[in-house]
Amino acid sequence: MRDDRRLSVWSRLVGRIEIRWRGSNSRGRLSPWLWLLPAFAFVSVFLIYPVIATVRLSFMNAHSTAYVGFDNYKYIFTNRITQDVLLNNVLWILLFTLLVLGLGLLFAILTGRVRYEAVAKAVIFIPMAISFVAASVIWRFMYSYKPAGFDQVGLVNEIATKVGLQPTAWLVEQAVPYTNQTLPSPFHTNNVAIILVGVWMWTGFAMVVLSAGLKGLSTEVLEAARVDGASEWQVVRRIILPMLAPTIAVVATTLVIQALKIFDIVWVMTSGNFDTDVIATMMYKQMFNYQDFGKAGALAVILLLAIIPIMFITIRRVRVQGGGG
Amino acid sequence: MNAATAEVSGMRATFLRILVRLRRLFSRLPLHFVLIAIALLWMTPTIGLLVSSFRPATEVSSTGWWNAFQTPFRFTLDNYSTVISQNGMGRSFLNSLIITIPGTVIPILVASFAGFAFAWMKFPGRNLLFIFLVALIVVPIQATLIPVLRFLADAKLVGTFPGIWLAHTAYGLPFAIFLLTSFFGSLPKELLESAYLDGASNMRVFFRLVLPLSVPAIASLAIFQFLWVWNDLLVALVYLQTPSKAPMTLTISNLVSSFGTQWQLLTAAAFISMILPLIVFFALQRYFVEGITAGAVKG
Numbered sequence: 001m002r003d004d005r006r007l008s009v010w011s012r013l014v015g016r017i018e019i020r021w022r023g024s025n026s027r028g029r030l031s032p033w034l035w036l037l038p039a040f041a042f043v044s045v046f047l048i049y050p051v052i053a054t055v056r057l058s059f060m061n062a063h064s065t066a067y068v069g070f071d072n073y074k075y076i077f078t079n080r081i082t083q084d085v086l087l088n089n090v091l092w093i094l095l096f097t098l099l100v101l102g103l104g105l106l107f108a109i110l111t112g113r114v115r116y117e118a119v120a121k122a123v124i125f126i127p128m129a130i131s132f133v134a135a136s137v138i139w140r141f142m143y144s145y146k147p148a149g150f151d152q153v154g155l156v157n158e159i160a161t162k163v164g165l166q167p168t169a170w171l172v173e174q175a176v177p178y179t180n181q182t183l184p185s186p187f188h189t190n191n192v193a194i195i196l197v198g199v200w201m202w203t204g205f206a207m208v209v210l211s212a213g214l215k216g217l218s219t220e221v222l223e224a225a226r227v228d229g230a231s232e233w234q235v236v237r238r239i240i241l242p243m244l245a246p247t248i249a250v251v252a253t254t255l256v257i258q259a260l261k262i263f264d265i266v267w268v269m270t271s272g273n274f275d276t277d278v279i280a281t282m283m284y285k286q287m288f289n290y291q292d293f294g295k296a297g298a299l300a301v302i303l304l305l306a307i308i309p310i311m312f313i314t315i316r317r318v319r320v321q322g323g324g325g
Numbered sequence: 326m327n328a329a330t331a332e333v334s335g336m337r338a339t340f341l342r343i344l345v346r347l348r349r350l351f352s353r354l355p356l357h358f359v360l361i362a363i364a365l366l367w368m369t370p371t372i373g374l375l376v377s378s379f380r381p382a383t384e385v386s387s388t389g390w391w392n393a394f395q396t397p398f399r400f401t402l403d404n405y406s407t408v409i410s411q412n413g414m415g416r417s418f419l420n421s422l423i424i425t426i427p428g429t430v431i432p433i434l435v436a437s438f439a440g441f442a443f444a445w446m447k448f449p450g451r452n453l454l455f456i457f458l459v460a461l462i463v464v465p466i467q468a469t470l471i472p473v474l475r476f477l478a479d480a481k482l483v484g485t486f487p488g489i490w491l492a493h494t495a496y497g498l499p500f501a502i503f504l505l506t507s508f509f510g511s512l513p514k515e516l517l518e519s520a521y522l523d524g525a526s527n528m529r530v531f532f533r534l535v536l537p538l539s540v541p542a543i544a545s546l547a548i549f550q551f552l553w554v555w556n557d558l559l560v561a562l563v564y565l566q567t568p569s570k571a572p573m574t575l576t577i578s579n580l581v582s583s584f585g586t587q588w589q590l591l592t593a594a595a596f597i598s599m600i601l602p603l604i605v606f607f608a609l610q611r612y613f614v615e616g617i618t619a620g621a622v623k624g
Contacts, residue, residue: 031442031446031527032442032446032447032448032451033442033448035438035439035441035442035446035527036438036439036442036443036454038435038438038439039435039436039438039439039458039498039502040439042435042491042494042495042498043458043461043495043498043499045476045495046469046473046491046492046494046495046496047461047464047469047495047496047499048461049472050468050469050470050471050472050473050476051464051468051469053471053472054468054469054470054471054472057471057472107363110356110359110360110363111360113353113356114356114357114360119364120360120363120364122606122610123364123367123368124363124364124367125606125614126367126368126371126603126606127367127371128617129552129599129602129603129605129606129613129617130556130598130599130602130603131555131556131557131558131574131598131599131602132556132558133556133558133573133574133577133578133595133598134556134574134577134595134596134598134599136581137374137577137581137591137592137594137595138370138371138373138374138595139370140581140585140591141370141373141374141377141588141591141592142370142373144586144588151387151388151389152389153385153386153387153388153389153390153588154389155369155370155373155389155390155391158389158391200367200370203367205617205618208614208618209618257463260465261465261466261467263467263558263559264558264559264574267558267562267578268558268577268578268581271582279467280465280467280559283467283470284559284562284563287470287471287563293471296470296471297471299467300465300467300468300470300471301468303465303467303468304464304465304467304468307463307464307465310463
């Protein structure tokens with residue numbers, strides 16, 4: 001992280017893609033296809049055909065023996081349990097994306113103003129290196145619960161009891177902490193507790209990308225505003241945020257995709273129990289626990305349909321900036 | 326102006342400079358305070374894991390890890406020897422390596438062939454094909470699980486290492502091709518043209534010129550793909566199924582279901598799985614950050 005301007009790979013993805021098509025030197029007509037063949041063989045067998053087959057499965061019954069029309073989709077959108085699953089993903093998208101973006105931006109601005117920037121960033125980026133599984137073990141431990149009166153071994157409940165509150169089973173509890181009020185699904189305490197694990201992991205990603213974006217901003221504009229007496233808050237709101245908007249959009253896109261596909265954290269933290277299931281964990285259960293390939297397929301297609309708009313944004317970015325004719 | 330007044334004004338200037346610096350330090354104290362608090366907050370969960378993995382079972386289950394720093398110190402390596410020999414983490418570490426090394430090398434090789442064609446050869450439909458491939462980056466793995474599982478079952482590859490190598494290769498390709506194509510395309514045209522003029526074949530240009538010149542991009546890509554496969558749970562969970570071939574993520578996930586509160590074991594197991602990513606992070610920080618951030622969008 002010593003030199004963020006070296007994020008050349010990322011910046012290529014963000015917007016400065018310069019694929020200059022060249023090659024007057026093709027050797028024969030067959031040659032390019034031979035070079036492409038292995039890649040297309042892999043992609044066809046493991047990505048293209050399976051996606052088409054999954055769409056087909058989603059219109060069939062559990063054992064894929066007969067077509068059932070839209071029944072699987074109807075079930076998913078009308079059944080209470082699967083409705084909650086979809087809502088949980090909505091909460092993931094909202095809370096995860098907003099928190100990661102907000103904290104990432106804050107940390108990017110703050111770390112950019114001190115001399116120990118590299119160290120501070122490294123500390124926040126480290127969770128990005130480890131697996132969701134390891135992170136989930138770390139946070140299951142942080143959230144671990146013992147009844148009041150016992151020594152807590154989880155840090156969160158230790159702090160809660162130290163300040164005079166009751167210990168809480170964070171991964172089970174659905175009511176708002178320290179009240180008996182339960183908000184409608186998906187606004188449950190355990191959902192939020194799990195989403196925070198994702199926030200802990202991904203904030204470093206947002207921070208690094210946004211920080212690289214910040215360094216690309218013209219210091220003259222910022223200095224001019226400060227000289228003119230703008231407060232730091234005004235500088236951030238009126239200058240940094242609008243100028244960073246394209247970078248923020250890219251980061252947000254990435255985070256929304258991650259929130260949609262999230263599987264490992266929920267799987268290890270709760271196995272989807274206590275109403276914490278998301279699309280991906282429910283799909284796994286439909287596949288292996290209920291052996292219902294129709295509903296599993298439909299859930300996968302819903303995930304795909306939610307991501308397709310984002311796919312088009314990606315394509316447009318490559319088209320517009322790639323310069324290919 | 327005599328010497329004495331000059332000295333006084335010099336002292337005043339020094340004094341003022343120190344004052345300015347002190348003022349600056351004080352006005353920035355809240356910033357430092359907030360940053361250090363954030364850094365501590367971010368590190369504490371991992372430190373808790375590390376400390377607990379070295380504490381005896383009785384201690385871990387009865388007192389919080391923050392008590393470990395009081396005398397008498399009781400630390401042990403038993404948790405590590407237990408998870409490695411009895412809970413299969415030793416075998417799983419090997420499995421993770423066996424899965425990850427081919428799962429990194431094969432996709433990069435296949436992608437660099439394709440990237441070379443996309444960047445340096447002319448053929449009909451090139452742009453359309455490339456855009457189609459790039460779009461596949463965001464296809465969620467979930468949308469491929471059932472048919473791929475059936476295909477692997479028909480090919481008798483479920484629960485085998487080659488099966489999971491093939492799957493990881495395919496899933497890694499779209500992003501790898503995208504990244505390598507843009508890097509190959511930015512290589513100096515004159516260099517390649519002069520090689521062709523000298524009569525070099527495509528093969529020769531590719532292996533002798535393009536690949537060696539692309540080491541930085543390949544390094545970032547390799548780190549990204551390595552970590553992606555190393556940290557993967559879903560692909561292993563669905564296609565590997567055999568416990569004796571499980572990578573560490575799968576073994577830990579199973580340990581969590583069977584020993585949910587035996588923290589001394591879970592923390593040691595989790596830390597073993599983190600060692601390699603952490604080493605890569607500290608040794609190759611720049612490539613690491615490049616690779617991870619560039620690939621974050623991948624499905």
